Amino acid sequence: MGNFKLTTVEEFEAATEKLLETGKKVGADAWQYRAAKQTPHCKFGEQGVCCRICAMGPCRITPKAPRGICGCDVHGIVGRNYLKFTAGGAATHSDHGREICHTLYCAKPEGPYKVKDPEKLIRIAKEWGVETEGKDIYDLAHEMAYLGMSEYGKVFGTQNFLKRAPQHTQEIWEREEIAPRAIDREVSCSLHMSHMGCSSLPEALIRQSLRAGLSDGWGGSMAGTEFSDVLFGTPKPIETEANLGVMVAENVNIVVHGHDPSLSEMICEYADDPEMIAYAKEMGAKGITVSGVCCTSNEVAMRRGIPMAGNFLQQENVVLTGACEAIVVDVQCIFPALGPLSKCFHTKFVTTSPIAQMPDAEYIRFNAETAGENAKAIVKMAIENFKNRKPELVHIPDMKQKATVGxxxxxxxxxxxxxxxxxxxxxxxxxxxxxxxxxxxxxxxxxxxxxxxxxxxxxxxxxxxxxxxxxxxxxxxxxxxxxxxxxxxxxxxxxxxxxxxxxxxxxxxxxxxxxxxxxxxxxxxxxxxxxxxxxxxxxxxxxxxxxxxxxxxxxxxxxxxxxxxxxxxxxxxxxxxxxxxxxxxxxxxxxxxxxxxxxxxxxxxxxxxxxxxxxxxxxxxxxxxxxxxx
Ligand code: XCC
Ligand code: SF4
The missing domain is CATH 3.40.50.2030 (Rossmann fold)
Structure with missing residues (x-):
């Protein structure tokens, strides 16, 4: 108790410095160097005043050129850019939610995907006015998954989950005409409004930004969260550890990175398989350690206590330890840098989603129907890669902290x-x-x-x-x-x-x-x-x-x-x-x-x-x- 001490940012940085030295030995690039080369950033881009949404441009707004060729002023340009930015985010989160609905649709009593929290499924079904009495839980899961996916393209009405908000909030959304309709519609509508020659009125653009955002938070993201809980269990407090020190030098290290727990859950499942652990031992390792980066790490930490190696700007560091057999990614926030970087080490950079394909990667297409086989193949690949490590490059910073998550x-x-x-x-x-x-x-x-x-x-x-x-x-x-x-x-x-x-x-x-x-x-x-x-x-x-x-x-x-x-x-x-x-x-x-x-x-x-x-x-x-x- 008395010896509790926070790890400081200075300590984080010292560890990173050391890893960058390893990187230098093998000619690795890193975001620190790229960021320096990209600074200072383009001023027009930074202020949002550059428009390239039609081929008459690009138009940049300056005191001497206050309007684009079409006559759009700076407010219209900045507003449209903001709306497009929002639409990109809403689409991304929401598509993740849709994937989860699809995984739920594929759930079967014999696995690999099962319903782990049936009570929660029933609770949501009741909220949505779906009959639950006497229904087989998997029939209900499939019905709810179908309805969940239908929220993306519903013809009439607004998002089902909005009813969870207090009455007053719902009234505001109605009054301001920002209650989100079909999720895909809000994304499309945002792209429509921000097309050349549509909206350039700031109020209209910002209003739609709020509506598209709401279609994410009270639509796609909420579906992602809720149905992930149904599939993988609703998180409860659990102990874990965090920082690069969670990687274990003697073990096969698999790092999961991205967002969709459908992949990482399966990897964790197979990394725990006695057959796989025995295989790892056969290959000279003591065992298998799965750790995570970014949000998929949060998902498996919350539900399984899988340790968190790092966050977004540490993703290169896990490879720079020289002890990462495979970094397995699904979607979002994955540096394309990981491909070339992995090539400087023995690390396998495994992409798994048609949505996030990158050069210099091993692509093992993952899908709900074949998830078990895919995950097994990935874990095996990592194990077999253990022997290719270069011991002189292995350095795992000795830093980690205890955490209660979930x-x-x-x-x-x-x-x-x-x-x-x-x-x-x-x-x-x-x-x-x-x-x-x-x-x-x-x-x-x-x-x-x-x-x-x-x-x-x-x-x-x-x-x-x-x-x-x-x-x-x-x-x-x-x-x-x-x-x-x-x-x-x-x-x-x-x-x-x-x-x-x-x-x-x-x-x-x-x-x-x-x-x-x-x-x-x-x-x-x-x-x-x-x-x-x-x-x-x-x-x-x-x-x-x-x-x-x-x-x-x-x-x-x-x-x-x-x-x-x-x-x-x-x-x-x-x-x-x-x-x-x-x-x-x-x-x-x-x-x-x-x-x-x-x-x-x-x-x-x-x-x-x-x-x-x-x-x-x-x-x-x-x-x-x-x-x-x-
Ligand atoms: Fe990505 Fe979700 Fe941002 Fe982290 S916080 S860098 S979005 S992983 Ni979500
Ligand atoms: Fe220029 Fe207007 Fe075209 Fe934008 S939409 S690039 S401001 S002409």
């Missing part, structure tokens, strides 16, 4: 009810959490999400902001690469309670939780929406009145912008540490940071100074408390 909404509710680890079934209430908040023992909550970005000293913003929040009795719920930054630093160790203010420390002790709760991957930000909705319903307040804010201090992907839009459109103020290419238009910037508040009762704050960003979040939380008189 805080689904169901788990948070149960844990705070004092019945931790009990069977997850019907949703309880959030009243105990509300009591902590109203009494002021906890001042509020911050949802910390998102990526790393070389524009921000990696992980620093996540870690520093979390430390600042918990010291001020603000509890953190985290997902994605933000969650992994926390885990690597040690903030998901229950001993991190020592860094909290007195109130939060007491809650951590009583409930036996760390002050930063791991809620999962990026599609799992939908869990945060459900938590906010439940808090609002249980308290009789509007979501926007809750002392809760969202924060993505190091974000980089289109998905993150889609997320930001649905978090704001759900009534939660959102704080960004990186500008979403809108500084070129004061009208778009004004809408996002103020104007949308008139529509959805929340807005963005963009602040690159991390300390100021933290102060602004605390101030907002305290403002909300004052307004409530608590």
């Amino acid at each position: 805080y689904s909404v169901e788990a948070i509710v149960k844990t705070l009810d004092g019945v931790a680890n009990s069977q997850v079934d019907e949703m309880g209430t959030t009243k105990p959490l509300l009591e902590c908040i109203t009494s002021g023992v906890i001042r509020g909550a911050v949802a910390m999400v998102g990526c790393n970005n070389p524009k921000v000293r990696p992980d620093t913003a996540h870690i520093e902001l979390m430390k600042k929040m918990i010291a001020n009795d603000i509890i953190i719920i985290a997902s994605g690469c933000s969650a992994q930054a926390a885990a690597r630093a040690g903030l998901m160790d229950k001993e991190a309670k020592e860094l909290c203010g007195a109130g939060l420390k007491r809650v951590c002790e009583l409930a036996d939780i760390p002050p930063v709760l791991h809620m999962g991957s990026c599609v799992d930000i939908s869990r945060m929406m459900i938590l906010a909705a439940e808090l609002a319903k249980d308290s009789g307040l509007n979501i926007s009145q809750l002392p809760v804010v969202g924060c993505a201090p190091e974000w980089m992907s289109e998905k993150a912008v889609s997320i930001g839009n649905y978090v704001v459109a759900t009534g939660i103020d959102t704080f960004l540490g990186v500008d979403p290419y809108v500084s070129g238009s004061d009208q778009i910037a004004q809408l996002l940071t103020e104007g949308v508040r008139d529509w959805v009762e929340a807005a963005y704050t963009v602040e690159k100074d991390i300390d100021k960003l933290g102060d602004a979040m605390i101030a907002r939380i305290e403002e909300k408390r004052t307004a409530l008189g608590i």
Whole structure:
């Protein structure tokens, strides 16, 4: 207990430096070098004022050339770019959700995919008005999977999951005409609106950005989360470890990277197979270690306790250890750099999805029907690659931290009810959490999400902001690469309670939780929406009145912008540490940071100074408390 110590960013960096030295020996490239060559970035692109959506362009807006050839002004151009960016993110998250629905559709009692949480399936079926009585659970699974996929192209109506939101929120969405219809329709409509010669009115473009975002958060992402739980189990608190030190030099190391648990679950399954472990021993290893990078890592950490090797900007580091037999990827956030980099080592870079194909990779096409065989082939390939290691290149930084992860909404509710680890079934209430908040023992909550970005000293913003929040009795719920930054630093160790203010420390002790709760991957930000909705319903307040804010201090992907839009459109103020290419238009910037508040009762704050960003979040939380008189 007394020897608990956070791992510092300086220590992260020293470890990375050492790995880069190994890289130099074999002529490896790295993002650190590429980022330097790409800096300074194109100013037009940075401000969002370059348009190349038609072949009369590209048009760049300057004081001398205030309009594109078609006459579009800077606000239209910045707004269209923002909408396209959002559509990219919504499409990506949502397509992930669709894949999960498809996996559920393929579930069979004999596996490889089974229904692990039938209660949750029945709960969602009832919500959707589907008859469950006397139905075989697999028949119900297939029916729900089909309905889930139909949400993507439904002809009439809006997303089924919207009914989970408080009445007031649903009314806002209706009133503002941003209640998302079919998911694919919102993505298409966004691309239509941002085509040459369609919308250039800032209000229209931003409104659709919110709607497309909502189709992700309360549509595709929510489907991804909910049906992943049905298939692979709803997460419950579980112990794991994080940082590169989770890789084991004597073992065959398989790293899973990407987002879709359909792949990583199967890899974990086969890596655990006694036959495979025996084979690894035959090949001279002591065993098999699976660890993860990015969101797929979050998925298997939450459900299986699989250790987390690193987050987004550490993906090259796992190869640079020289001890990675295979890095197996599915979709999203995968550096194309991994192909050439793996070639400098013995590492097999295995792509598995038709959606993410890359040069210099071994492509083993993975699909739900043949998942077992595919996973087995990949695990075998990794084992057989162990002998090709170059021992002189092997160096695994000796750093890892303990973490307790697995805080689904169901788990948070149960844990705070004092019945931790009990069977997850019907949703309880959030009243105990509300009591902590109203009494002021906890001042509020911050949802910390998102990526790393070389524009921000990696992980620093996540870690520093979390430390600042918990010291001020603000509890953190985290997902994605933000969650992994926390885990690597040690903030998901229950001993991190020592860094909290007195109130939060007491809650951590009583409930036996760390002050930063791991809620999962990026599609799992939908869990945060459900938590906010439940808090609002249980308290009789509007979501926007809750002392809760969202924060993505190091974000980089289109998905993150889609997320930001649905978090704001759900009534939660959102704080960004990186500008979403809108500084070129004061009208778009004004809408996002103020104007949308008139529509959805929340807005963005963009602040690159991390300390100021933290102060602004605390101030907002305290403002909300004052307004409530608590
Ligand atoms: Fe990707 Fe989801 Fe960002 Fe991490 S946080 S870099 S989107 S892996 Ni989702
Ligand atoms: Fe230029 Fe207009 Fe074409 Fe954009 S749409 S490239 S601003 S002409």
